[in-house]
Amino acid sequence: MESKVLEHSKASEVFNKDKERVGWHDETLWFVRSKRDKAAHNIPDWELLRSTASSIKHNVLSNMHDYLVEFEKNALANGVHVHWAADAEEHNKIVHGIIAKHGVTRMVKSKSMLTEECHLNDYLSKNGVEVIDTDLGERIVQLRDEPPSHIVLPAIHLKKEDVGETFHIHLGTEKGNKDPQYLTEAARHHLRETFLTRKIALTGVNFAVAQTGEFVVCTNEGNADMGAHLADVHIACMGFEKLIPRREHLGVFLRLLARSATGQPITTYSSHFKKPREGQEMHIVIVDNGRSTQLAREDFRNSLKCIRCGACMNTCPVYRRSGGHSYHNAVAGPIGSILAPNLDMRKNADLPFASTLCGSCSNVCPVKIDIHDQLYKWRQVIVKEGYATTSKKLGMGAMTFTLSNPAIYQTGGKVGRWFMRNVPFVVNNGLNPWFKNREMPEPPKESFREWYLNNKKS
């Protein structure tokens, strides 16, 4: 899948070749954003809810050590096995170790962006374990050998024709049938069989409660519950930032999550797992993978407040017109672009630049992460650390030179205006990045400086 990683702007160009599809993608996500607005406006205390959630998460960041110790103690007392993984590799080894101990080679998994971040499926498949993703969107992209393009809506980049064709090939549905009802029913039958025959189920974690040692998993489909309640072993994987202090705080976050994500008042199932059921084995894997480094970065630590609702992606004009895969990271969009540089600054140096800095992401964020400010700050860090691309460095070098030399600046402006007026084809062509998807403006007759000098006396 990652044989050749295109940087965001290049991948967006590919995505933008099919104009009609881009328009459709843009509108579909905007529709989700509009549903979020409606749901938010139905709640008179929405803004108070957001600031409360943000403060709770701030408290969590400031007391993370003690909350983790408290959570572990309570989970152990509940009869749950607790594991700690410093990085993705250790996480994958722990999960595989549990599977191998039970002598099993097949597992069901409900949605977990953390396991995407750790590339768990690849690791397990290399070790002879078959993983079946059970969230419908995730199953669709898994059958197509693609990563999810959105953290909440994994197959949002696909049209029903694509899904129909995929299911025809892999699940034997009728050729050409693209009816969502029919296709969902086919997946229901296929996955029911899977739920009933797998001994191990892995789920993500939406919230983990320090006070009680329980964790909450939210789904609309019921796939996490179907997997976990039928399996002999339940493995739940979480980044340590999923912690919240007390059970009562779930009231705040469950009110925000689904409304921000899809405009629903709450997900269909918000399941609280505290103890394994009788005869069952339950494991929690707590993962760091760079989070403790991010915690030290004053400018960026707020990104750890994220509850993975995807609202910032749905509202982002760049995400909507470039698609999730352009971000070449498990978490795409604005939030992905401030999380990814912490994971690998060189590989993800392009992502903080994949933004217009319009600020819409920060305005919809249910935990008030200053996403667009962080995008701006990451740009500075990336350039300072020497990870900016050569063209960006050359461009900025030329800019610095021009802006610090008034004579060159004035001549440059004059020359540019002359060209735009007399030989517009020199700038109105594909070699000029500013011409892509837009017309160049009419050049003004004179610069402000010229106007000022001419008008000063009168």
Place this chain on the structure above:
Amino acid sequence: MSSRDKILAKIAQNQPEFSALPDLKGLGNVYESPAQQFKTILEGIGGKVIEFSDWSEIKSFVKEHFEANSRIISTLPELAEIAELNWAENDPHTLENVDLTIIKGHLGVAENSAIWITESLLKQRVSAFIPQYLAIVLDAKSLVSSMHEAYAQIGMEEYGFATFLAGPSKTADIEQSLVLGAHGARGLTVFLKV
């Protein structure tokens, strides 16, 4: 040093200065008629509310809507006439062919029509997820306005598993077209005792 100790040490070193928890006062709407709000929201997400005062009404509703050979299970002795009651000790996989599960809910939340159900009411954890259809019996007096009120009532209640359940299982993963009945129950009927 174990990964646990390394992670915890690094967190202790890197976490910002302590910042206090906010209080949760002033959060949550209060609805004049929680039952009306509950009903409106549940119907909006594909569920159904049937008001009842006598168990015979539930029995006739079920008889009317489910064929005689349907497999119906329940945890409520009042419904012994129409449902199996002795399945709690069986392997959960044996519930795969259940058409309808009828259980009780502890409380309902008006703002989002979520119903709080703990393991003690489910008997088998999977019983609310695996059937084709689900029905929940709820006392109208148990309705609260907001999630905050709900958690205040739940308090430090002990359970192994519990869930807030709102409406039927659903997905919109294919082109944002809403389809009911992804993996869990295709339909939810709430029998509201008035």
